[in-house]
Amino acid sequence: MKAIVYSQHGLPIADPKSLYEAEIARPEPGLRDLLVKIQAISVNPVDTKVRAGSPTDTPRILGWDAVGIVEAIGPDVTLFQPGDTVYYAGSITRPGAYAEYGLVDERIAGRKPTTLSDADAAALPLTSLTAWELLFDRLGVPEGGGEGASLLIVGAAGGVGSILTQLARKLTKLRVIGTASRPETEAWIRELGAHDVIDHTRPLLEGLRAMGAPQVEYVASLTHTDDHYPQIVEALAPQGRLGVIDDPKTLDVVPLKRKAASLHWELMFTRSLFETPDMVRQHEILNRVAALVDEGVLRTTIGEHFGTINAENLRRAHALIESSRARGKIVLEGF
Structure with missing residues (x-):
């Protein structure tokens, strides 16, 4: 063949x-x-x-x-x-x-x-499985739940972000905040259902505060986690949950302790890898x-x-x- x-x-x-x-x-x-x-x-x-x-x-x-x-x-x-x-x-x-x-x-x-x-x-397939497992299995958001809470999706215009934005908007009551850096990707994320979009080339906290959401209960970091991590830790609400799918060189979990925040890895291949x-x-x-x-x-x-x-x-x-x-x-x- x-x-x-x-x-x-x-x-x-x-x-x-x-x-x-x-x-x-x-x-x-x-x-x-x-x-x-x-x-x-x-x-x-x-x-x-x-x-x-x-x-x-x-x-x-x-x-x-x-x-x-x-x-x-x-x-x-x-x-x-x-x-x-x-x-x-x-x-x-x-x-x-x-x-x-x-x-x-x-x-x-x-x-x-x-x-x-x-x-x-x-x-x-790959992005749907990753987004579904991240939102429902790892971050633990129940279908139909999340009222009064916010989800920040870092890199919302990519493959996983595009389906995660839809799942969060359609199947939960979360406020969905996506990040983008270009007018066309911002428009794409809004079209998929994001309530708000911020520019990830600027400090995330700056964008969140400007829209009246200085802290978020859930963060899905899909790309460039190394670059955004200090801002994510600061933006995460006490007892919040952070989900990560990319490959940072290192990830120090100690800064999460003060907020009793939790870190959740998502790898779509885990279930098949370990059967x-x-x-x-x-x-x-x-x-x-x-x-x-x-x-x-x-x-x-x-x-x-x-x-x-x-x-x-x-x-x-x-x-x-x-x-x-x-x-x-x-x-x-x-x-």
């Missing part, structure tokens, strides 16, 4: 060898696996981070967002049948979705929203997200469609993500 791979980590994305096309053997499903013929994918920051920093002895397939049709199933599969259309984010320990076929454990796949095209649906007893929860979340999309409660967070799935277009997508100027999700479709 055709696949786009890398075999030498750390190459600049402008180098044609950073991502290139190769012929790889088509995989065979294991006990609980779905063999999926991939129709559309999206590109995430984790793709660029793995390409840049993870050595590999053999050509490695990146990509952890896909939509496709189930062609075959393992003997223990009970949730899907051949012919079903699924969407999923996959496992960091397995070959990814930059390929004509992929394998995914049925417990971390969901039915594709019926009202979306393949490309529009491909924008959703936790509640691994099927991701199947349930994706099905719930699909239902909310089909009901018109949530919308796709697609930002740009980069055309067919090939090495050149994927290098362009990686370059845009590495520039930190992407808005929403970058998708590709077909081979």
Whole structure:
């Protein structure tokens, strides 16, 4: 099968060898696996981070967002049948979705929203799972709850921020405050439902105080946590909760003690990485997200469609993500 791979980590994305096309053997499903013929994918920051920093002895397939049709199933599969259309984010320990076929454990796949095209649906799995787990599982906000409290989303215009903004606005009573740095990203966040937007190139406290919210009960720090951390600690209300998804070089939790504030890490891959007893929860979340999309409660967070799935277009997508100027999700479709 055709696949786009890398075999030498750390190459600049402008180098044609950073991502290139190769012929790889088509995989065979294991006990609980779905063999999926991939129709559309999206590109995430984790793709660029793995390409840049993870050595590999053999050509490695990146990509952890896909939509496709189930062609075959393992003997223990009970949730899907051949012919079903699924969407999923996959496992960091397995070959990814930059390929004509992929394998995914049925417990971390969901039915594709019926009202979306393949490309529009491909924008959703990884970010929806991350945002849902961060808001409800890590920060502990109950659905329908949060009245009188505020959520600050640092980096709200990105992939995770775009879906987190919607979930918080539609499924809770929180006051949703997003951060952005450009007029187009500010408009995007407001369109997705944020009550307020502040400029994260300026001190966060300055923006919060200007809108009458000097302290917030919840913070979701999605990017540049190192840069904003002292401001976040100061802005966090006593007994508040901070959720983090990015990769700060270090994170000193001691400043949180005075406020009895808590720190919560979110990694969407944890459940599949450790095959936790509640691994099927991701199947349930994706099905719930699909239902909310089909009901018109949530919308796709697609930002740009980069055309067919090939090495050149994927290098362009990686370059845009590495520039930190992407808005929403970058998708590709077909081979």
